[in-house]
Amino acid sequence: MSDWIVQANPKMYDVHAAVETSRADWWRTPRYRKEISVGDRIWLQIVGPHDPGIYYIASFTSLPYEKPDSEFGSWHSDIQYDYRIQPPLLRVEALADCVLGQFRPLRGFQGTMARVPEDIVARLLHLTEGRRVPLDHAGPSPRDADVNGAITRHNLTVRQELKAAIRELSPNDFELLVTKLLAALGFEVEHTGQSGDGGVDAVAVLSLSGLTSVLTRVQAKRWTNPVSSPTVRELRGALRVDERGLIVTTAEFTIDAKKEAEAEGKARIGLIGGEELVRLCVEHGIGVEERKVSLIELDPLTLTSIDDSPKQSL
Secondary structure (H helix, E strand, C coil): CCEEEEEECCCCCCHHHHHHHCCEEEEECCCCCCCCCCCCEEEEEECCCCCCEEEEEEEECCCCEECCCCCCCCEEEEEEEEEEEEEEEEHHHHHHCCCHHHCHHHHCCCCCEEECCHHHHHHHHHHCCCCEEECCCCCCCHHHHHHHHHHHHHHHHHHHHHHHHHHCCCHHHHHHHHHHHHHHCCCEEEECCCCCCCCCCEEEEEEECCCEEEEEEEEEECCCCCECHHHHHHHHHCCCCCEEEEEEECCCECHHHHHHHCCCCCCCEEEECHHHHHHHHHHCCCCCCCCCCCCCCCCCHHHHCCCCCCCCCC
């Protein structure tokens, strides 16, 4: 099985609307006609100025075939939408990754389709673990599609609003948010603030079944620009033997920063970027609340059914 990445321009085709209408679709495949196989996986990237990134995973259900009368070109392949990536793997997250950042098609290449190498596939699968929501191939009813689409759009909007709200926090409040999140993840956390100890903002301890514990020194960076490798080295310099480091930021991380954090022979530094921070906050109910929606369904049988239960006198 091969993996492919394809582009969708929302000005030309509304993929979200297509998915809500039907799980079956077709895609223009003017190139690689002799290389495409049924069952090949498709990473569907939506481009454009508004949150570009990979939103869906699909698969080919036919070999390329000729359709001469189509305005989109003569060669097409049938596809089916298999997964929604929720939240989507946005371009800013992909480019900040030390592996994906090197893959040109994720930088907004001008083309409809490209093959995905095995190392990139492995990284895509890793980063979308827990984010791949299976789609029912039968497809929703039009009414359910409207409801599900509205919920999806609403949740995406709230995630964006949450990310903006986090960026507006004061430095101290952002540090408190990070300590609250770490506590929700199972750490015992102490907020140290401006300690002057290598810029450490919090100290967190994760106990493993009472057998051992790992002390982690945390930096909280409410930044707009990506965090670079000198920041990683600075935190590592503040660590003692058997300690770990963690950097949490509202931005993302440069490729060099990620390489430095995972460098062999050095203390590992954990990294949580802006998109992952928002995902974790939503997962643990920090900054958001889940609202239950009641839906009514028509039940015509109850219009004429007789209630045989005893009646009370008025």
